[in-house]
Amino acid sequence: MSSLxxxxxxxxxxxxxxxxxxxxxxxxxxxxxxxxADAIEEDFRRWELFDKTPRVAAxxxxxxxxxxxxxxxxxxxxxxxxxxxxxxxSGRQTVTAFGVLADVETGYPLLxxxxxxxxxxxxxxxxxxxxxxxxxxxxxxxxxxxxxxQAEFQTLAFKAVCGIQRVQLFDIDRHAxxxxxxxxxxxGLEVISCQTAEEAVQGAEIITTxxxxxxxxxxxxxxxxxxxxHINAIGGDCPGKTELHRDILTRSDIFVEYPEQTRIEGExxxxxxxxxxxxxWQVILGRAAGRTSDSQITLFDSVGFATEDFSALxxxxxxxxxxxxxxxxxxxxxxxxxxxxxxMVARKEQKLVQGLV
Amino acid sequence: MSSLxxxxxxxxxxxxxxxxxxxxxxxxxxxxxxxxADAIEEDFRRWELFDKTPRVAAxxxxxxxxxxxxxxxxxxxxxxxxxxxxxxxSGRQTVTAFGVLADVETGYPLLxxxxxxxxxxxxxxxxxxxxxxxxxxxxxxxxxxxxxxQAEFQTLAFKAVCGIQRVQLFDIDRHAxxxxxxxxxxxGLEVISCQTAEEAVQGAEIITTxxxxxxxxxxxxxxxxxxxxHINAIGGDCPGKTELHRDILTRSDIFVEYPEQTRIEGExxxxxxxxxxxxxWQVILGRAAGRTSDSQITLFDSVGFATEDFSALxxxxxxxxxxxxxxxxxxxxxxxxxxxxxxMVARKEQKLVQGLV
Numbered sequence: 027m028s029s030l031x032x033x034x035x036x037x038x039x040x041x042x043x044x045x046x047x048x049x050x051x052x053x054x055x056x057x058x059x060x061x062x063a064d065a066i067e068e069d070f071r072r073w074e075l076f077d078k079t080p081r082v083a084a085x086x087x088x089x090x091x092x093x094x095x096x097x098x099x100x101x102x103x104x105x106x107x108x109x110x111x112x113x114x115x116s117g118r119q120t121v122t123a124f125g126v127l128a129d130v131e132t133g134y135p136l137l138x139x140x141x142x143x144x145x146x147x148x149x150x151x152x153x154x155x156x157x158x159x160x161x162x163x164x165x166x167x168x169x170x171x172x173x174x175x176q177a178e179f180q181t182l183a184f185k186a187v188c189g190i191q192r193v194q195l196f197d198i199d200r201h202a203x204x205x206x207x208x209x210x211x212x213x214g215l216e217v218i219s220c221q222t223a224e225e226a227v228q229g230a231e232i233i234t235t236x237x238x239x240x241x242x243x244x245x246x247x248x249x250x251x252x253x254x255x256h257i258n259a260i261g262g263d264c265p266g267k268t269e270l271h272r273d274i275l276t277r278s279d280i281f282v283e284y285p286e287q288t289r290i291e292g293e294x295x296x297x298x299x300x301x302x303x304x305x306x307w308q309v310i311l312g313r314a315a316g317r318t319s320d321s322q323i324t325l326f327d328s329v330g331f332a333t334e335d336f337s338a339l340x341x342x343x344x345x346x347x348x349x350x351x352x353x354x355x356x357x358x359x360x361x362x363x364x365x366x367x368x369x370m371v372a373r374k375e376q377k378l379v380q381g382l383v
Numbered sequence: 384m385s386s387l388x389x390x391x392x393x394x395x396x397x398x399x400x401x402x403x404x405x406x407x408x409x410x411x412x413x414x415x416x417x418x419x420a421d422a423i424e425e426d427f428r429r430w431e432l433f434d435k436t437p438r439v440a441a442x443x444x445x446x447x448x449x450x451x452x453x454x455x456x457x458x459x460x461x462x463x464x465x466x467x468x469x470x471x472x473s474g475r476q477t478v479t480a481f482g483v484l485a486d487v488e489t490g491y492p493l494l495x496x497x498x499x500x501x502x503x504x505x506x507x508x509x510x511x512x513x514x515x516x517x518x519x520x521x522x523x524x525x526x527x528x529x530x531x532x533q534a535e536f537q538t539l540a541f542k543a544v545c546g547i548q549r550v551q552l553f554d555i556d557r558h559a560x561x562x563x564x565x566x567x568x569x570x571g572l573e574v575i576s577c578q579t580a581e582e583a584v585q586g587a588e589i590i591t592t593x594x595x596x597x598x599x600x601x602x603x604x605x606x607x608x609x610x611x612x613h614i615n616a617i618g619g620d621c622p623g624k625t626e627l628h629r630d631i632l633t634r635s636d637i638f639v640e641y642p643e644q645t646r647i648e649g650e651x652x653x654x655x656x657x658x659x660x661x662x663x664w665q666v667i668l669g670r671a672a673g674r675t676s677d678s679q680i681t682l683f684d685s686v687g688f689a690t691e692d693f694s695a696l697x698x699x700x701x702x703x704x705x706x707x708x709x710x711x712x713x714x715x716x717x718x719x720x721x722x723x724x725x726x727m728v729a730r731k732e733q734k735l736v737q738g739l740v
Contacts, residue, residue: 035474035475035476036400040712042712042713042714043393043713043714043715043716043717044713044731047727047728047731047732048731048735050728051728051731051732051735055728077441079439082436082439082450082452084434084452084454084459084487086454086456086487086488088487088488088489088490089489089490090490091452091454091459091485091487091490093439093450093452093461095439095441095450097441097443097448099443102441102448104450104463106461106483106485106492108485108489108490108491109490110488110489110490113489113490113721114721114722116489117392117721118392118489118491118717118721119392119715119716119717119718119721119724120721122490122491122715122716124492124714124715126463128448128463128465130441130443130445130448131443131445131467132445132446132465132467132470132473132475133445133446133447133448133465133466133467133470133479134465134475134479135463135479135481140713140714140715140716142715142716142724143716143724143728146724146725173722174722175721175722175723175724175725177725178725179724179725202722205720205722205723205726208726209723209725209726209729355397355399355712356399356400356401356497357399357400357481357497358400358476358479358481358497358499359400359476359479359497359499359500360400360475360476361476363562364470364471364474364475364476364477364532365471365530365531365532365559365562366532366562366566367476367499367500367503367532367536368503368532368534368535368536368566369562369565369566370404371404371407371408371412371500372566374401374404374405374408375404375408378405378408
């Protein structure tokens, strides 16, 4: 009967939402954000190794479903992610995701993981890692505009990775702001809830925008952005959805993950297709200038890229060796004789008939 | 504590390999092949509705990993599939696969399923469904060249859907042929094991080629193919991998799933990019001619297309209502307040600290 149990090649470790929460709690949120930022930066340093392609998107009236594959030649990863702004009306998440890491040598999956939580973590870690390279020296205050599901993760990543000590919150929904302020209690941050976006950006060296409306919006207008700030623009991330007034873009030096994708999805969809942008990996490797003056406005036009998910999945897989928050699932067929898939079923049927399984 | 159990929106039905075997056994192989053929044909009839794109392939020296997405506007499906011919050396499958069906309205996955077995079934069902429209009348003998994992499924699909009564097997590996002959015992077919490919095609009205070498090969040479046969060419399915001599192609009327993909991956990669081919869906809808004479050679240059996987996933999901061979897995985050992903983790941590979970 043992031959009817799933063989070793059939099992794939699966990290459920519950497992991911336990992993995050076990490691600690700020530590995990720091380690994710390091893992993501490490892969940005290997940028040229990766197979890169804009994500494969299926758009509908209600939202988008995307597949984001990449590979470094040894491992292959992809993420399934949706974006449906109206989902909150039915008690669902705007963004949910899961992902897979696989072995390029055999094509066999090595890990299946929830990525709703992991995407929130990697997005925040990426933002903070990039800001570390671009923000003004000794920045200590961040404006956090948009107090949805990303806001706490963004704030804690900027605390842990960039050393910010104060966050100024604003959302058109006061309940959202209250939720973030409550959740951030006890983390040693000064948390200020603001009545207007103008108030939130006062004195902030870093401005993070992360709202969810699927439309062209002006969350930040030009007069709100003073010299020298770093803007971390998260919410402009699909065609037809932007957050910044165009005039801010033309005043800023713009940094992007992967121009081919950002020009379709990011804030820069408002600009000409040849508007100059700098790739983040080039700044990290010292091949392109980052911040060059105190008065310069730096803008990270973040849309999220497949390598960030790949880095996050690799990080999680590594953690599972010492923190076994996963279950094995029987995802792959593993017949005794690999050419005998049919026989595997036939033998199963015999055993079922004999009442042995 | 009930709020810490995964909520209803977090659970996705998962069909493991074991579940798929039980489902197949419960329905019966020939019945399931017939019903899959019907489901696939039904979606070919709705061809114009589908979002179609060539699969997204990541090639390496050892093989390929592909994502195959599609959508009919209501449901979205994708399959992950690898092709690694050398995998059998390490006791692994050449092809493994899994797939997901999702709701376009919310972007939430509705089903995660193993697809190694399901791909074998849908490939065979597609071949037989297409042959039903193209084969010579009253065909009763099929040559089955290549006796690997697909061979039994192909043979039973042609028996169940097209009514063939006799199969003539050939493989360069006699053990493979012996395996297929053994597995097909008791299905009411006349099974002939042949010493050569020439012997296998003698008197066959249908020739199926399905070998696994990743190279240009000549499984069928021109003089082996007589007038009037239908060729079901399965194994030529990625760049650099073909099975038929070019001269056969120029003598045949060629039918394909999705020309944009087949010209890259199919037998017709040997021909000019403008060589005329007919799309299968047009034949099924009566918009293009299929077989028009007894002497014509019809060739289905099959590479597998995303809609076939979509049809198979939809079929499986429907079956689960009355045949509950699945388990629910906690794949999606489902916080009480959808904007409060962070709070979901914080509440989990409190409970863990209190020893309540």
